Amino acid sequence: DTGVSQDPRHKITKRGQNVTFRCDPISEHNRLYWYRQTLGQGPEFLTYFQNEAQLEKSRLLSDRFSAERPKGSFSTLEIQRTEQGDSAMYLCASSDTGANYGYTFGSGTRLTVV
């Protein structure tokens, strides 16, 4: 296992369409995090899981966003009825020890809503 994998790397979609992103964490990591990053800003926390349990969701995560980690392994992030403001880099990270020792990020999915 070479690291955190995200798919797709890039996604261009029309406003109003639904999109789904996938994240495969490092296999022994039980914690998985989603962040969103826009140009000139640091990553902003969206949500995180310990195994299959979603422990926290940011207020940034509107009703159009949903994340799952059904078997405690890979996770999906779905955005429904995309808006231009959703254009960003969506980063996934995983950790085996929580936030005390930092996390490893995937390469991200860059979403462009046109």
Next chain:
Amino acid sequence: RKEVEQDPGPFNVPEGATVAFNCTYSNSASQSFFWYRQDCRKEPKLLMSVYSSGNEDGRFTAQLNRASQYISLLIRDSKLSDSATYLCVVNTPARGSGNTGKLIFGQGTTLQVKP
């Protein structure tokens, strides 16, 4: 007020210079502190953890002042390859035993090292 604040820069320095970045955080209960490096259009990568006693890794020195809620990163003898954005990162603990919460990132400080 942002939970983690950094001067976005950019800092433009010549090769060989020493440069320092600072960061403040608002949650006094924060327990873990890091500097991440992010290259253009890439994911953030852990540069170093920051310990209360201060710590050094080669040309990089990180310091933490818990009383002032202040973190710093010093880069000595800057190289062209140090050009990147440096993110100050703090954990926000959550309620509940054993829940270490999540990491909160600053806006990042951009460093450009010129020949």
